[in-house]
Amino acid sequence: MLYPLKFSPILKDKIWGGTKLKSIFGKNAETDKLGESWELSGYDGDESVVTNGILAGNNLTELIEIYMGELVGDKIFDEYGLSFPLLFKLIDANENLSIQVHPGDEVAAERHNSYGKTEMWYVVDADPGAELIIGFTKDCTRDEYLDALEEDKVEDLLQKVQVKKGDVFFIPAGLVHAIGKGVVVAEIQQSSDITYRIYDYNRKDDKGNGRELHTEQALDVINFSASKNPKTDYNVQLNEITPLVECDYFTTNMLRFDAPVTRNYGTLDTFVAYMCLEGNMIIECNDIKTIVNKGDTVLIPASINELGLVPEKEVTLLEVYVS
Numbered sequence: 227m228l229y230p231l232k233f234s235p236i237l238k239d240k241i242w243g244g245t246k247l248k249s250i251f252g253k254n255a256e257t258d259k260l261g262e263s264w265e266l267s268g269y270d271g272d273e274s275v276v277t278n279g280i281l282a283g284n285n286l287t288e289l290i291e292i293y294m295g296e297l298v299g300d301k302i303f304d305e306y307g308l309s310f311p312l313l314f315k316l317i318d319a320n321e322n323l324s325i326q327v328h329p330g331d332e333v334a335a336e337r338h339n340s341y342g343k344t345e346m347w348y349v350v351d352a353d354p355g356a357e358l359i360i361g362f363t364k365d366c367t368r369d370e371y372l373d374a375l376e377e378d379k380v381e382d383l384l385q386k387v388q389v390k391k392g393d394v395f396f397i398p399a400g401l402v403h404a405i406g407k408g409v410v411v412a413e414i415q416q417s418s419d420i421t422y423r424i425y426d427y428n429r430k431d432d433k434g435n436g437r438e439l440h441t442e443q444a445l446d447v448i449n450f451s452a453s454k455n456p457k458t459d460y461n462v463q464l465n466e467i468t469p470l471v472e473c474d475y476f477t478t479n480m481l482r483f484d485a486p487v488t489r490n491y492g493t494l495d496t497f498v499a500y501m502c503l504e505g506n507m508i509i510e511c512n513d514i515k516t517i518v519n520k521g522d523t524v525l526i527p528a529s530i531n532e533l534g535l536v537p538e539k540e541v542t543l544l545e546v547y548v549s
Contacts, residue, residue, distance in 0.1 A: 228296060228527035230509045230516040231281065231289075233274035235316075236264035241431060244320025246410050250351060251316060251521030262317050265523035266499055268310025269417055278516065286310055286525075299496040299528040302548055311341075311548055312476055314499060314523050315413040316350070319405040324437065325359055325384065325425040328418070329447045330399035337443070338420050342399045345415030346458075346471045346478060348544060349393040350503055353408030357386045361401050361453020368445060375441065380425050385453050394458040396471050400449035412501050414546055416475050422447065470544075477549045484540040492531040496548045500524045505541035510534040 235253060240261025247253040247260050266286070267274045273285035281289065287308055295303045302311060328334075328343035335341075347358075363385045374380040384402060387395075389409060397403050402424065405411060422440035431437055460480070462468045465487065468480040481487065491498055500509075502522045509516040509524065511533040518524055526533065535541070 227512060228293060228529050229279055229514045230511055230530070230533070231276050231525040231527070232278045232516070232518075232522060233266055233286070233525070234277050236267060236272050236274065238262035238264065241429075242319055242321040242323055244318045246318040246320070246351060247316055250410065253316075253521065259320070260318060261320075262315050264313065264315055265501065266310075266312075266314040266525060267417070268308075269313060269419060279514075293527070295495075296529040297497060297527045299494070299548070301495045302497070302528075309417060311417055312499070312546065313415050313417045314501060314546070315415070316521070317405060317411050317413055319407055319409050319411075322407045322427060323405045324423045324427075325380070325402060325404040326421050326423050327402045327444050327448050328397075328399050328422065329420055329443075333447055334418060334420050340420050341416045341418045343416050343418040343420055344399050344473060344475050345397045345413055346476075347395045347397065347405070347411040347413055348470070348503070349389050349391055349409060349411055351391055351410040352389045352393075355388060356408035357388050357406040358395065358409065359384050359402070359404040359406065360387055360395060360397075360456035361385050361403070362450060364452045366450045366452075368450065371448070371450065375425070378428070385456065387456060394460065394470050395456055396458055396473065398449075398473070400447050401453065402448060412503060412544060414476060414478055414501075414544070424448075464540075467545075472549060474549060476546055479545045481535070481543040481545055482540065483535070483537055483543075485537070487535040487537075488532065489535065489545075490532045491526070491528075491547075494547060495528060497528050498526040498545060498547045500526065501544040501546070503542045503544065506538045507541045507543075508536045508538075510536060
């Protein structure tokens with residue numbers, strides 16, 4: 227019988243990374259440039275490995291091959307096969323990330339034999355005055371954009387948004403974006419690692435070389451329209467379900483609770499993933515108790531219809547499933 231699955235995080239050293247994933251979430255890394263923790267991944271070469279219960283040591287792809295629709299949902303298995311459709315990350319931007327854009331499904335399939343990359347961010351932590359770049363301040367033409375790139379003024383075209391803990395942003399494929407210095411986010415995205423870097427502040431890598439830009443590839447996918455109201459508005463109520471994002475690829479809700487909660491997924495034909503961003507709790511399911519701590523991401527198999535969440539004080543949880 228399947229049960230809630232926990233995984234070993236896949237830690238990624240980045241030139242722009244820092245120490246906050248260690249200090250906030252206790253991620254066990256020796257580097258002081260820990261940029262990403264891939265919390266739940268079926269991406270080829272970076273498959274998450276189970277750490278709890280009788281399935282410990284198996285990776286996510288192996289489990290899908292064995293359990294198929296019982297694990298991910300029949301509809302999802304029919305569509306994606308052994309590919310897990312989503313990727314869950316924690317990201318620490320100790321320096322500005324490059325300004326970038328991701329292709330949609332059609333271009334990604336044609337060029338890279340990959341899925342596109344639509345994503346969302348939940349701001350876990352932000353230094354005072356920290357910013358994100360989200361799209362253009364006004365409608366822009368390709369020529370205006372290329373001229374700004376040539377003149378090293380592309381930042382002048384882009385919308386900078388000051389952020390605080392708890393802010394949510396939806397980033398569809400085609401939207402130019404960047405995480406600014408001093409921001410930590412939880413990222414939920416399609417399972418893709420295709421990024422077109424359009425500007426990198428003229429930085430050099432550790433060998434003194436400028437990082438590769440993808441100007442021509444990006445031109446075909448950028449949405450040049452103004453990005454209006456980029457922040458997702460929501461009103462969280464304690465011990466209630468708060469919808470955050472619903473798109474073609476995933477639905478994300480927030481649960482903030484300080485009393486036991488019962489969740490019933492009997493009408494969903496999909497796995498559910500929990501990202502625990504504040505507090506600790508126990509998942510009670512089929513006489514199995516699974517301890518979940520701040521910073522853990524847990525996969526709830528599609529075959530589990532009902533479970534209980536018992537918090538230790540107050541918990542903030544992102545609940546994610548395929549739309």
